[in-house]
Amino acid sequence: xxxxxxxxxxxxxxxxxxxxxxxxxxxxxxxxxxxxxxxxxxxxxxxxxxxxxxxxxxxxxxxxxxxxxxxxxxxxxxxxxxxxxxxxxxxxxxxxxxxxxxxxxxxxxxxxxxxxxxxxxxxxxxxxxxxxxxxxxxxxxxxxxxxxxxxxxxxxxxxxxxxxxxxxxxxxxxxxxxxxxxxxxxxxxxxxxxxxxxxxxxxxxxxxxxxxxxxxxxxxxxxxxxxxxxxxxxxxxxxxxxxxxxxxxxxxxxxxxxxxxxxxxxxxxxxxxxxxxxxxxxxxxxxxxxxxxxxxxxxxxxxxxxxxxxxxxxxxxxxxxxxxxxx
Amino acid sequence: xxxxxxxxxxxxxxxxxxxxxxxxxxxxxxxxxxxxxxxxxxxxxxxxxxxxxxxxxxxxxxxxxxxxxxxxxxxxxxxxxxxxxxxxxxxxxxxxxxxxxxxxxxxxxxxxxxxxxxxxxxxxxxxxxxxxxxxxxxxxxxxxxxxxxxxxxxxxxxxxxxxxxxxxxxxxxxxxxxxxxxxxxxxxxxxxxxxxxxxxxxxxxxxxxxxxxxxxxxxxxxxxxxxxxxxxxxxxxxxxxxxxxxxxxxxxxxxxxxxxxxxxxxxxxxxxxxxxxxxxxxxxxxxxxxxxxxxxxxxxxxxxxxxxxxxxxxxxxxxxxxxxxxxxxxxxxxxxxxxxxxxxxxxxxxxxxxxxxxxxxxxxxxxxxxxxxxxxxxxxxxxxx
Numbered sequence: 063x064x065x066x067x068x069x070x071x072x073x074x075x076x077x078x079x080x081x082x083x084x085x086x087x088x089x090x091x092x093x094x095x096x097x098x099x100x101x102x103x104x105x106x107x108x109x110x111x112x113x114x115x116x117x118x119x120x121x122x123x124x125x126x127x128x129x130x131x132x133x134x135x136x137x138x139x140x141x142x143x144x145x146x147x148x149x150x151x152x153x154x155x156x157x158x159x160x161x162x163x164x165x166x167x168x169x170x171x172x173x174x175x176x177x178x179x180x181x182x183x184x185x186x187x188x189x190x191x192x193x194x195x196x197x198x199x200x201x202x203x204x205x206x207x208x209x210x211x212x213x214x215x216x217x218x219x220x221x222x223x224x225x226x227x228x229x230x231x232x233x234x235x236x237x238x239x240x241x242x243x244x245x246x247x248x249x250x251x252x253x254x255x256x257x258x259x260x261x262x263x264x265x266x267x268x269x270x271x272x273x274x275x276x277x278x279x280x281x282x283x284x285x286x287x288x289x290x291x292x293x294x295x296x297x298x299x300x301x302x303x304x305x306x307x308x309x310x311x312x313x314x315x316x317x318x319x320x321x322x323x324x325x326x327x328x329x330x331x332x333x334x335x336x337x338x339x340x341x342x343x344x345x346x347x348x349x350x351x352x353x354x355x356x357x358x359x360x361x362x363x364x365x366x367x368x369x370x371x372x373x374x375x376x377x378x379x380x381x382x383x384x385x386x387x388x389x
Numbered sequence: 390x391x392x393x394x395x396x397x398x399x400x401x402x403x404x405x406x407x408x409x410x411x412x413x414x415x416x417x418x419x420x421x422x423x424x425x426x427x428x429x430x431x432x433x434x435x436x437x438x439x440x441x442x443x444x445x446x447x448x449x450x451x452x453x454x455x456x457x458x459x460x461x462x463x464x465x466x467x468x469x470x471x472x473x474x475x476x477x478x479x480x481x482x483x484x485x486x487x488x489x490x491x492x493x494x495x496x497x498x499x500x501x502x503x504x505x506x507x508x509x510x511x512x513x514x515x516x517x518x519x520x521x522x523x524x525x526x527x528x529x530x531x532x533x534x535x536x537x538x539x540x541x542x543x544x545x546x547x548x549x550x551x552x553x554x555x556x557x558x559x560x561x562x563x564x565x566x567x568x569x570x571x572x573x574x575x576x577x578x579x580x581x582x583x584x585x586x587x588x589x590x591x592x593x594x595x596x597x598x599x600x601x602x603x604x605x606x607x608x609x610x611x612x613x614x615x616x617x618x619x620x621x622x623x624x625x626x627x628x629x630x631x632x633x634x635x636x637x638x639x640x641x642x643x644x645x646x647x648x649x650x651x652x653x654x655x656x657x658x659x660x661x662x663x664x665x666x667x668x669x670x671x672x673x674x675x676x677x678x679x680x681x682x683x684x685x686x687x688x689x690x691x692x693x694x695x696x697x698x699x700x701x702x703x704x705x706x707x708x709x710x711x712x713x714x715x716x717x718x719x720x721x722x723x724x725x726x727x728x729x730x731x732x733x734x735x736x737x738x739x740x741x742x743x744x745x746x747x748x749x750x751x752x753x754x755x756x757x758x759x760x761x762x763x764x765x766x767x768x769x770x771x772x773x774x
Contacts, residue, residue: 103554165744170763173554174483175747178700181485181693182739189733316689320565323558362569365562372555373547 068353073231075349081237081306083345084244088299089322090329090337091251092155092292098332099268099288102163102173105180108319109187110155110293114300115310116191116206117150118143119216122304123205127217136219140305147297147304155293156286158183184315192312213311216304240302247298248338251291255334264288268332317361321348324368330378339379398746405751431614435460435607457606461678463718464613465671470698470714471617471624471707472667477696478705478753479628480660481640482549483557486564487695489544490537490665492571492687494672497533499584499682500577502526504593506584507577526588530673537669538662545661549654564692572684583683587676594680609678616674620667621707627663628707636660641759690732697735701742703749705756712751 068075089111096104127139162179196210206214220239224232255261266274267284275281304310325344329336344364351363371378412420435457469491476484500508501524509523524532548559571578578584586593589601590612600608627633635656638646643653676682694717702713721731742749748757 103558162740162744166747169747169760170766171743171747171760172763174477174481175743177483177554177557178696179740179743181696182736182743185693185732185736186740189730189736193729193733317565320558320561324562327555327558356573358573359569362566362573365559365566368562369547369559372551372559376551376555 063354065354068350071230071353073229075353076346077231077233077237079346079349080342081240081345082349083325083342084241085299085302085306085341086318086322086325086344087338087341088244088247088295088302089318090326090341091248091295091334093323093326094329094331094334094337095264095288095292097326099264099285100163100167102176103180103323104155104158104289104292105177105319106158106183106187107155107292107296108315108322109184110151110158111296111300111303111318111322112187112191112310112312112315113154114147114151114297115304115314117297118147118301118304119214119310120203120206121146122217122219123203127219129218130221131219139219140301143301143304144298147300148294149297151297151300152290152293154187155289155296159286159289188312188315211312213309216308216310218308219305236306240306243298243302245338247295248334251295252334254291260284260287321361321364324364327368327378328371330380333378333380336378336380343379394745402746402748402752402757406754406757409754428618431618432611435610455606457610459719459722461606461610461613462722463715464610464617465674465678466695466698466714466718467617467711468613468620468671468674469668469695470702470710471620472664472671473695473699474704474707474710475624475627475636475667476660476664477699478710478756479633479636479640480657481636482657482660483554483696484560484661484664485557485689485692485696486544486560486562486567487664487668488687488689488692489560489564489567490541490668491672491675491691491695492564492567492684493537493540494533494669495676495682495687496571496578496584496672497536497669498526498529498673498676499587501532502529502588502593502677503584503586505579505586507579523588523593526590526592526677529588529677530670533669533673534666537665537672541662541665542658544665545658549657549661561689561692564687564689568684568687568689571687578684581683581685583681585681587680587682589677589680603680606678609674613674616670620670621711624663624667625707632656632659637755694735697739701738701750703751703753703756705753706749706751709749709751709753713749 089107092107092110093104096102096107121143122139125139125142131139158180162183163176166176166179191207192211196207199207200210220236222234222236225235225238226233255264263274263279263284264287266277266279267281271281274284321344322341325340326337327340328344329338329340344367347367348360348364352360355363412423415423437456469487472490473484473487476482476487500506503509504521504523506523512518513520513522544560544563548556551559572581574580575582588594589598589609591598591601594603596602601612602608628636635646635651638649638651639653639656647653679686698713698717699710700713701717702711703709717735724731727734746752748760
C-alpha cells in the first residue's frame, strides 16, 4: 500500500485518471445507446473500436506520416483520422446491426441469443484482423498487417509535453486534447439526443417502441442511427487512443470493451451523462488503485468496482433510462 | 435461399427428435443393452485405429499419434459442457467466466498436491513435515470440489440477483480476476512461473508410475470417462428431480416461478454451485494429467469456447452439449494445419448457429418449443422490437 504516493500526488493521479476515463466514456456511449434502445449488450462494440484504430493506422501509414510533423500537418492528420475512424467504426457497427442483429430481432430471439451472437461476431473480428487480413494484405500494407497478432506501432503525431503545472500537478498537451475532445464529442451527442428531431425519435423508441411506431417514428431507422452514433463515438475514441498510446493490436478491444461496459453500468446503462460520469469515475478509481497496490492489479480493481457497484446500486450512479435521462 | 436452408433444417431437427422418440419407445432391457454397448464402445475407443479418424498430428508427441490424449481432452471438455449446461441450459444463466472454476479446480490440486507449491511448503514448515509431504490426490479431489463450490456460491451470492445480461459481464470479469490473481499473487501460486509436479492417482509424476504416466494417455482417458459417466448419471437424476423442474421454471419465467413458490435465487445459486463443482472437477483432471499449470492456460477465450460448446451443441440437452464439446475439442486437433483459424471458425459457427438454428445442433425439445413460441409471437406483432 502506497498511501503517501497517492496522497502526495493526488492531483497528478486525478488528471491521469480523467484522461484515461475520457476514452472509456466515449466507448461506453456505444454500449449505452444500444442498450438504452434495444436492451441489448452489443458485445461486439469493442471490435468496432478496434476497427477504428486499425483504420487510423492504415490512413497514417499510407499518408506516410512521420513522427512529430509540424503543427498544421498534425491537425490535418488528426482531422482526417477522425473522419476515417468515424466512417470505419460507424460502418462496422451498422454492418453488425444489419447482418447479425436484425435477423434475430425479426425472430424475437431471447437476449441470450443476441449476446452469444455478439460474442461470436467479436471473435470473428478479432481473428479477421489478427490472422486473415495479415495473410491477405500483409504484402500491400506491411506497416499495418506485417506481423499477425502482434502489437503494431503508429507514428507519433503530437509530442507529449507539459503545458502547465498547478502545484505539483503537470498537465500535458495530449491529456488536455483527449479530455477536451472527448467531453466535446459527448456534449454534441447529448445535444443531438435531447434537442433534435432525430434525438426525439431515439428517446421515443427507448421509452416505448410500440407507441413510438404508432406516432410515426421509423424504428428501423432509429436503430440504425443509434448503432452508427455509437460507432462514430468509438471511432473518435480510436483516434484519441491512437494519438495518446500510439499502438494497436487485434485484441485490444477485449479488456477495453469490458471496462467501457463497466463504465456504462457504473453511470447507469442507457444514460448518456451516466456514461461520461462512469467513465471518468472508473478511470480515476483505476489510477488510484494502481497507485495504492501495483499497476498489474489494475484490471482486478475495475472488475471488483463493477461487482460492488452492482451489488449496492444495480441501476448505476445516475439511474438507467435513455428516454428519461435528466441527471 | 435462406428459407430453403431453414426448411431443410427443420426436417433435420424433426429427424433428430424422432430418433429420441424411437429410443424412448424401446423396452427397458433393450435400452439397458444399448447403453451397455455404448459404454463398452466408449471404453474401447482409445484402442481404435481407424486411419483418418484416429491418426492425429499433435504437438505433444514427436511426429506422432496421440489419439488417446485427444480423447482425454474431449472427455474433460464434456465434463465442462455438462457442468455449464446446468448453469446455461437448465437454469438459463449465462456464465462467461466458467474458466475461473476450471482454473480453481486445477490450482487446488496444484497448490495442495505438489511439493513445489508455496502452500504445501508453508504447511510443511508450520507442522514440521518432511519435504516430500503433500496432500494426497484423493483428498485434493475433495478439496477441489469444495473450493469450487464455495467460489461458485461466493460469486453467485452478490451477482445472481442481477439481470441476465449483467450477470454475463460480471462472470466474464470473474474469470479474468481469477487469472490475474493466479498471475500476480506469486506468494500463493508461483505466478507466471507456474507449478510443476502435480500429482496423479499414483502420486507425484515419476518414471516409476506404472499406470498414470506422462506419456500414455489411455489410463487418463479411462479415468476421465468414468468421471463423465458418473456425472452424467447424477446430473440426469438431478435434472428430472424437483430441483431440475425448478430450474426450468426459473429459466422460462422467473416471476411466474416465484409466484408458484419456487424461490428463484436459491435454485440459481444451486445451479451455480453444482456447475462450478463440475468445472472444478474437470480442471482438477486437467491439472493432474498435465502435471504442470501456469496462468496462461486459463485465458478468457477458453470461457467463450466453453459457452460455444454448450450453445452450438444445443443448450439444455446433455447429449447435444456433449456432442458440442467433443466436436470443438476434436476438430481443432484433427485439422491442426488450420489451427490458426480455429477461433475464426468458432466465431463464425456461433453466429451461424444462432441465426439459423438458435436451439443448437441437437436441440432440447423444450427449448426448441420455447423459441418457436417466441418466433410466432414476433410474427403476430411485427412492430415489436
